[in-house]
Amino acid sequence: MKDTKISILEVARLAGVSKSTVSRVISDRGGSVSPKTLERVNRAIEQLGYRRNSIAAGLRTRKSYMVLVMIPDVANPFWSEIAKAIQDQLELAGYSVVLGSTYWSEERESRYYELARMSRFDGVILNSVTDNIERIKNLGVPAVLIGERTAAQNIDTVGTDTMQAARVGLEYLYSLGHRKIALATSEHGSERYLSLRARAHRESLHEKALPFDPELVFSVTLNEEGGRTLVHEFLTMHDWRGRADGLLCGNDILAITAINEFRKFGVIPGIDLSIVGMDDIPAASQTYPPLTTVRKPKERIGRIAAELLLRRMQGIFGAPEKHLFSAELIIRDSVRDKRKTT
Amino acid sequence: MKDTKISILEVARLAGVSKSTVSRVISDRGGSVSPKTLERVNRAIEQLGYRRNSIAAGLRTRKSYMVLVMIPDVANPFWSEIAKAIQDQLELAGYSVVLGSTYWSEERESRYYELARMSRFDGVILNSVTDNIERIKNLGVPAVLIGERTAAQNIDTVGTDTMQAARVGLEYLYSLGHRKIALATSEHGSERYLSLRARAHRESLHEKALPFDPELVFSVTLNEEGGRTLVHEFLTMHDWRGRADGLLCGNDILAITAINEFRKFGVIPGIDLSIVGMDDIPAASQTYPPLTTVRKPKERIGRIAAELLLRRMQGIFGAPEKHLFSAELIIRDSVRDKRKTT
DNA sequence: CTGAAAGCGCTAACAA
DNA sequence: TTGTTAGCGCTTTCAG
Numbered sequence: 039m040k041d042t043k044i045s046i047l048e049v050a051r052l053a054g055v056s057k058s059t060v061s062r063v064i065s066d067r068g069g070s071v072s073p074k075t076l077e078r079v080n081r082a083i084e085q086l087g088y089r090r091n092s093i094a095a096g097l098r099t100r101k102s103y104m105v106l107v108m109i110p111d112v113a114n115p116f117w118s119e120i121a122k123a124i125q126d127q128l129e130l131a132g133y134s135v136v137l138g139s140t141y142w143s144e145e146r147e148s149r150y151y152e153l154a155r156m157s158r159f160d161g162v163i164l165n166s167v168t169d170n171i172e173r174i175k176n177l178g179v180p181a182v183l184i185g186e187r188t189a190a191q192n193i194d195t196v197g198t199d200t201m202q203a204a205r206v207g208l209e210y211l212y213s214l215g216h217r218k219i220a221l222a223t224s225e226h227g228s229e230r231y232l233s234l235r236a237r238a239h240r241e242s243l244h245e246k247a248l249p250f251d252p253e254l255v256f257s258v259t260l261n262e263e264g265g266r267t268l269v270h271e272f273l274t275m276h277d278w279r280g281r282a283d284g285l286l287c288g289n290d291i292l293a294i295t296a297i298n299e300f301r302k303f304g305v306i307p308g309i310d311l312s313i314v315g316m317d318d319i320p321a322a323s324q325t326y327p328p329l330t331t332v333r334k335p336k337e338r339i340g341r342i343a344a345e346l347l348l349r350r351m352q353g354i355f356g357a358p359e360k361h362l363f364s365a366e367l368i369i370r371d372s373v374r375d376k377r378k379t380t
Numbered sequence: 381m382k383d384t385k386i387s388i389l390e391v392a393r394l395a396g397v398s399k400s401t402v403s404r405v406i407s408d409r410g411g412s413v414s415p416k417t418l419e420r421v422n423r424a425i426e427q428l429g430y431r432r433n434s435i436a437a438g439l440r441t442r443k444s445y446m447v448l449v450m451i452p453d454v455a456n457p458f459w460s461e462i463a464k465a466i467q468d469q470l471e472l473a474g475y476s477v478v479l480g481s482t483y484w485s486e487e488r489e490s491r492y493y494e495l496a497r498m499s500r501f502d503g504v505i506l507n508s509v510t511d512n513i514e515r516i517k518n519l520g521v522p523a524v525l526i527g528e529r530t531a532a533q534n535i536d537t538v539g540t541d542t543m544q545a546a547r548v549g550l551e552y553l554y555s556l557g558h559r560k561i562a563l564a565t566s567e568h569g570s571e572r573y574l575s576l577r578a579r580a581h582r583e584s585l586h587e588k589a590l591p592f593d594p595e596l597v598f599s600v601t602l603n604e605e606g607g608r609t610l611v612h613e614f615l616t617m618h619d620w621r622g623r624a625d626g627l628l629c630g631n632d633i634l635a636i637t638a639i640n641e642f643r644k645f646g647v648i649p650g651i652d653l654s655i656v657g658m659d660d661i662p663a664a665s666q667t668y669p670p671l672t673t674v675r676k677p678k679e680r681i682g683r684i685a686a687e688l689l690l691r692r693m694q695g696i697f698g699a700p701e702k703h704l705f706s707a708e709l710i711i712r713d714s715v716r717d718k719r720k721t722t
Numbered sequence: 723c724t725g726a727a728a729g730c731g732c733t734a735a736c737a738a
Numbered sequence: 739t740t741g742t743t744a745g746c747g748c749t750t751t752c753a754g
Contacts, residue, residue: 045731056741061733070739089520092498094439094731097746102435104495112463112479118455122483129488134495136478137454141464146471153446153476156434158500178431262662298666320604324640326668387747398725403749412723436747439730 044086053082064090101160105347108138108150108164109184111261114291115319116336117165120184123340124163131348133160142259144168154179161347180350182343186234186362194350196343196361198334203365204238207286207314207332210367212246215376216284216312219243220254222268222296223288235288251281260288265295272296273303283312283376290315290322290331297325297372312373316365328370335363386428395424406432443502446476447689450492450506451526453603454481456633457661458678459507462526465682466505473690475502484601486510496521503689522692524685528576528704536692538685538703540676545707546580549628549656549674552709554588557718558626558654561585562596564610564638565630577630593623602630607637615645625654625718632657632664632673639667639714654715658707670712677705 046060053060055075062069063079071079082088096102107124109117125135138153140146147166154162154177162177165184174181174193183195211219221239236255243250256271258264265287272278272285287293293315297307307313308327315322315331322329342361388402395402397417404411405421413421424430438444449466451459467477480495482488489508496504496519504519507526516523516535525537553561563581578597585592598613600606607629614620614627629635635657639649649655650669657664657673664671684703 043731047731057732058734058741059739061731062740065733067733072739075739089497091731093435093444093500094746095733097436097439097731097748098733100746102500104500106478112454112481113457113460115455118481121454122481125481129491134480134491136448136480136495138476138478139454139460139464139467149471149476153478155431158435158444158446294666321663324636325666385747389747399748400725400750401723403747404724407749409749414723417723433747436730437749439732439747440749442730 044088045091046088048086049079049082049088052086053079055079065095102158103132104134104136104159105351106138106150106154106159106162106164107135108140108147108154108162108166110140110142110165110167112137112139114261114289115321116289116291116317116334119319119336120340120343123337124344127341127344128348133348133351140166142167142261151177161351163343163347180347182347182350184339184343192358194346194359196339196346196359197363198339199362199364200234201238203316203332203334204235204286205242206365206367207316208238208242210330210369211284211286211312211314211373212242214312214373216373217246217248218251218254218282219248219284219286220256220272220282221286221288222256222258222264222292224258224260224264235286239286254282258292261291262295265292266299268292269296269299269303273300273305279310284314284373285311286314286316288316290317290319290329293329293331293372294319294321294325297327297329301326308372308374312376314373318368322368323370325372327372330370330373331368332365333368334365338363386430387433388430390428391421391424391430394428395421397421407437444500445474446478446501447693448480448492448496448501448504448506449477450480450482450489450496450504450508452482452484452507452509454479456603456631457663458631458633458659458676461661461678462682462685465679466686469683469686470690475690475693482508484509484603493519503693505685505689522689524689524692526681526685534700536688536701538681538688538701539705540681541704541706542576543580545658545674545676546577546628547584548707548709549658550580550584552672552711553626553628553654553656553715554584556654556715558715559588559590560593560596560624561590561626561628562598562614562624563628563630564598564600564606564634566599566602566606577628581628596624600634603633604637607634608641610634611638611641611645615642615647621652626656626715627653628656628658630658632659632661632671635671635673635714636661636663636667639669639671643668650714650716654718656715660710664710665712667714669714672712672715673710674707675710676707680705 046057050057050060060079062071063076105128107121112118121137128135138150147168151173161180163182183193185197186200223235256268258268293313297313300307305311315329318331318333322331388399392399392402402421404413405418447470449463454460463479470477480492489510493515503522505524525535527539528542565577598610600610635655639655642649647653657671660673660675664673688701
């Protein structure tokens, strides 16, 4: 019962029918076959231990029933939850999903773009740090972008309203009396993307007629390493205690790492410095103190992205869709109420 | 410059050469082509925006340069770190790796097994909860198993010595004076696998001539939900304070969740109950108190698995290899020294 | 160095 | 209901 290349030809021969007939029985698209032949063919298949080579089939049908989800970091629950939602939805429709994790590396992104371009996948859902719209269009298969790219005019996108999300956090800090609010966000991504959080920050300060201190904007990668860098830079900043009272982090990984890291240096989060995260991953409620953050609807983002892709893969085209969800403040304990006298 | 199916035929025509010649230039396997023709072909490719369809190529060459890594949970750093190490190694050799996360679901596993069986991948590295060796052998491509499966006689495996790992934790608890040690481990996986931790537990008790309390063995899924279930069951156990003084968890996710969960119910980890984890994921050092755990060499496991697969994919066969690494105790603060009088 | 022809394993018309 | 005949897009002998 070794797997020496048995193709439908062998099966056909053994069953005494033609290749087409075998094809009809193995491809579920219901070609009519008499019960008798069906029986014979199935027996032959069994006997030979035949396996359908769907890659060859795909060459004709141009379908692989496989979609690629390319995200920056599977280890970050924010992304893995989205991926899970996508997977749940797509599997329901008979697709298999595989993940490509780029770890914020452009080189890896290119690799996955290449992979996707080779028509191996029926569709792709991605978030790439390089804002290369051309590349996405060049994939040759339906693609849905996760996130918010103002540059991506002609591409389906689903994500969170970053400006709104940032403002929610900022407003909250302000409302509790913070006036010197720092921002930590990604150096990756398009300038446009970066500027969404940065812009919200600046606008927010402007509205409140607060001064803008450029040194209070930290540019770091949105992972643990970035969090450590952030804390290091923050604490080596001259007179930071006099200069900052709040910190909005670009994502929860950053915020959580920062909380733990600050504490190591004797800075008490939520007392000495208020911290607000973004995403609301499970670990956010387990920090000490628990992290106040801005929740993004991860499950929903994933589900909608999957549904959208599904429609595109079914050939339903039309104007590019833009789904932008708003984020919700989750109040926990990492922000101090500065209006109260201690 | 639309992507209307341009194949080598179009390119060949435009360049005024044959398909074969085009094939020679696009497949890097150095078929000799004169500089002049090369130039012409390349120009044609450029002009037409031609993209090589490697899926079609793979149909002939039987190579896809793509490998599947199938693991139970990408969101668990233990697995994502292994996956990352695999990816790093394999990409160096020109392969692309995609991830399949089964979330401990047998149905999903089947799905990925199917996918892999269709000869889309040149190889697969996996850890499956269903201990189906036949299935792995039936993949038709080289496969490396992550973990330890005594049943997997004929399959390459690389993993940690689970018995040894469990014993390290157990011994440590014992050495600090614990005598009523509970165990929380997976209900998934083969009986054999499950029993590795359980067996270590039992043997350990036996050696020490300690009584074995079957109610002190908790069977839960190795994720956060399992952690919550564990704590619930633990605390509803009759007279738990009199019955247990230590708890060894099957992985860190379980242990970390348990730490946080116990605290919610007023049980102080490291004081009221000692907890030891397994894996040593980054979050383990960030809990309160920091988790004492048994470190598994994740990067090494991934790297070795990748190297092994690589050799197999290069056609270097031979006796199945078994790599079993030992684990190392990482002492932090979740275990109380019961020998000291408080 | 280059081209013609024959597939890789399957599916899709079109006849029969 | 079934078989025949062409391909899908590429690689691979084998001649030239």
